[in-house]
Amino acid sequence: MRDLGEFGLIERIERLAGRARSAGVVLGIGDDAAILRLAAGEDLVVTTDAAVAGVHFRLDQEPPRLAGRRAAVGCLSDLAAMGARPLAMLLAFALPATTAAATALGLVRGVVHEARRAGAALVGGNVTRAREISLTLTALGAVRRGRALRRDRGRAGDRLFVTGTLGRSALERARGRVRAAGAARITAGRRLAGVRGVGACIDLSDGLAADLWQLARASGVAARLDPARLPLPAGFAAACRRAGHDPLRLALAGGEDYELLFSVRPSGPGAGELGRRLGVRVTEIGRLERGRPALRGIPAGPRGWRHF
């Protein structure tokens, strides 16, 4: 960074940002703020997420570009959980002056890669010196008024569904392997927002148990899981046992699945129709029940990722 300098880095970021575009951008990087335009009848959805070196990624264990991609997927996944159309991202980038330019630019390239894939432009950000590397991302999207998916919309009687499979990222982490970047469920989320009978929705970032607890708590209901129905990747149980891990525990508490967990009213579609409409595997894994917020049907304990 001493060679490139703050303004040199910003110029490189501006150039990389040119690779990701979005129709809703009136003014991108380069002014005091960016300007975005929504379509008529749309609301704005906004979320922020931080990835810190040594906590969320380790540059001695994975290439910078992959770490940048995973950071972006984590943030974009929150837009997916709201059923939003991605518009733009901002990157607040903190890094020591001793950071290699290739490392800094690799992280940015990873963010731009995922922004572009999601249809979001990189419209702004901030570069600052710090003792450790961190990427703080803000993602902005648009959703039709009143159609955003929310975690507090579950009701007793709803069936619970999840997209894709659970536990792959947790197993990779448990084995000390490089985790794949995965992908935020942007398209599935947008399609889900148009399905009649959908209740609550949340994305799986902290692990199924922790995120289902958040959904149950926000909705004021209990949640019952059927552990035998959890969708695991092919060969997952055997790989877990070889590595000395409990497959159920990894699937429940692993985190970074970035799948969508949602509830559907009894009158709504089943897993087969949901899978066809969302374009992704959908599995029924339990239901919401009357009672104080609680998780039922699974062993107590696994509550997912805690920072403190």
Add this chain to the structure above:
Amino acid sequence: MRDLGEFGLIERIERLAGRARSAGVVLGIGDDAAILRLAAGEDLVVTTDAAVAGVHFRLDQEPPRLAGRRAAVGCLSDLAAMGARPLAMLLAFALPATTAAATALGLVRGVVHEARRAGAALVGGNVTRAREISLTLTALGAVRRGRALRRDRGRAGDRLFVTGTLGRSALERARGRVRAAGAARITAGRRLAGVRGVGACIDLSDGLAADLWQLARASGVAARLDPARLPLPAGFAAACRRAGHDPLRLALAGGEDYELLFSVRPSGPGAGELGRRLGVRVTEIGRLERGRPALRGIPAGPRGWRHF
């Protein structure tokens, strides 16, 4: 933080956030993302800014609440520079597990104080463990379509104006004193966006010389300053000399003034009328001229704050 925990801190932040409200908020803290609604004919303005302990604030030298206020002012000032009406802020908060709860909550209280004063709600954020404390803020505002103030709208012939006075924060820092939080020029910026004949606008965060350079570069013109006309606080020159500092250098390169620097076409109003309309002191300090982007009329050298 070990006592309060991540979720305990988030709950306290949610409670503090209840003190700052905004009419445009459809859904605030608590879901995967916040939902905001603009009025008809408005565009969204969004900016992000980071404040890192040891770089932007020092908790051994100022109370956490003041550091939080200064971080928020720095971010909101970018909305002021666009002429935007503040809607909401998000706070990505990184902190070591050893951070005292009073320190963490003091920083948040400072942010909420300034958000409230600007009319913005705290609608979301993120808490993560890190080796050093940092606050990354995102500010969102609304502006009438096509009426945002921009730094690239200056033309040769425009007169240059600045609100308030310059150098106070730089002098306080140079003397090792606690800096006041100041205030973002929100009202002045919004009113300025309605003045006919306004050219470019930027806020003064890095120092007059550095920020005027950005305005000149973005507008593709040269800028000439008249150093004798720079508005200095009462007693500033004497205080600088007592402290062994050059008043002109501090006024040009000091940073964190959070005043607005803007240009006005020859046909537009003068300093007196601008001051009355904006409700703040306005001083004419130079003009934009034909030529490649450059600063004229001041000694070479002071280019403001550089992070690397």
